[in-house]
Amino acid sequence: MSQTLASMTGYARIAGAVPGAAFVCEIKSVNSRGLDIRTRLSPGFDAIEGEIRQLIGKMVSRGAINCTITVERDGAGGNVVINQQALDTVLLAITSLAGRIAAPPPTLEGILGLKGVLDQRETPMTPQAEQALTTAIMDGAAQAMVDLVLARRQEGSTLAATLLQIIAEIEGLIERAARHPSRSREAVQARLRQQVAELADDITIAPERLAQEALLLATKADIREELDRLTAHVANARQLIASGGAVGRRLDFLAQEFNREANTLCSKSNAVNLTAIGLDLKAAIDQLREQVQNIE
Numbered sequence: 058m059s060q061t062l063a064s065m066t067g068y069a070r071i072a073g074a075v076p077g078a079a080f081v082c083e084i085k086s087v088n089s090r091g092l093d094i095r096t097r098l099s100p101g102f103d104a105i106e107g108e109i110r111q112l113i114g115k116m117v118s119r120g121a122i123n124c125t126i127t128v129e130r131d132g133a134g135g136n137v138v139i140n141q142q143a144l145d146t147v148l149l150a151i152t153s154l155a156g157r158i159a160a161p162p163p164t165l166e167g168i169l170g171l172k173g174v175l176d177q178r179e180t181p182m183t184p185q186a187e188q189a190l191t192t193a194i195m196d197g198a199a200q201a202m203v204d205l206v207l208a209r210r211q212e213g214s215t216l217a218a219t220l221l222q223i224i225a226e227i228e229g230l231i232e233r234a235a236r237h238p239s240r241s242r243e244a245v246q247a248r249l250r251q252q253v254a255e256l257a258d259d260i261t262i263a264p265e266r267l268a269q270e271a272l273l274l275a276t277k278a279d280i281r282e283e284l285d286r287l288t289a290h291v292a293n294a295r296q297l298i299a300s301g302g303a304v305g306r307r308l309d310f311l312a313q314e315f316n317r318e319a320n321t322l323c324s325k326s327n328a329v330n331l332t333a334i335g336l337d338l339k340a341a342i343d344q345l346r347e348q349v350q351n352i353e
Contacts, residue, residue: 065120067208089121099128305352
């Protein structure tokens with residue numbers, strides 16, 4: 058069964074809550090040669106990083122994935138306590154400086170305002186509530202990945218239409234090259250006769266020799282094999298796009314083969330107009346390679 062072509066770019070966001078805490082899971086995906094997963098989790102949730110990575114790896118095969126999970130507990134900042142050790146250090150410093158520096162004594166508000174003297178501590182959750190939060194986060198991450206895959210496929214559909222349009226342009230240029238009159242032996246013979254006449258009016262070449270030279274030149278300039286391979290590449294590219302799935306690497310390789318044949322066609326060209334077609338072909342292939350870089 059065919060799959061939908063997928064892009065490597067996408068974004069998904071899922072927010073959730075359980076009694077005592079709320080969380081947000083954001084997943085972003087951009088182009089990459091392989092699968093590069095980066096995670097950033099709130100403190101205390103390092104234990105589920107491996108599960109998050111496995112989840113992502115099961116659902117996508119290419120792309121730079123950034124997964125961020127932030128958690129806010131209802132009791133965060135609710136309890137304020139004095140850090141006795143920090144306070145003792147501050148008071149000791151004040152005592153040691155007394156009489157050495159002409160300054161008014163610090164106020165209570167100033168001492169308590171020093172960094173580290175007051176600590177904000179979260180209200181602890183029960184083990185059952187912590188487990189419920191972890192389960193909810195994993196469920197949210199799974200849903201975010203479903204949404205990300207959907208977003209990548211939606212963009213992939215647009216990319217598929219663009220790729221097919223470029224491939225149709227390439228096919229049209231291949232047909233133009235195949236029909237170009239410069240490929241015939243008669244055209245080569247006419248050009249050879251004209252070139253000989255331009256070199257010297259008093260030089261004559263036997264018709265048989267002229268025909269032999271024209272045949273040799275036509276053979277060297279024959280682009281039939283290149284055109285046949287280009288036509289086969291067009292069919293293969295359409296088949297890959299129709300099959301969908303993770304075909305980005307195969308399409309990239311195929312685009313390189315397109316370019317190889319176009320280069321050979323240009324090097325064999327024996328007419329300015331045919332060379333122009335070859336250059337247009339190379340430009341279209343470059344567009345194809347650029348778009349293929351976005352495919353999973």
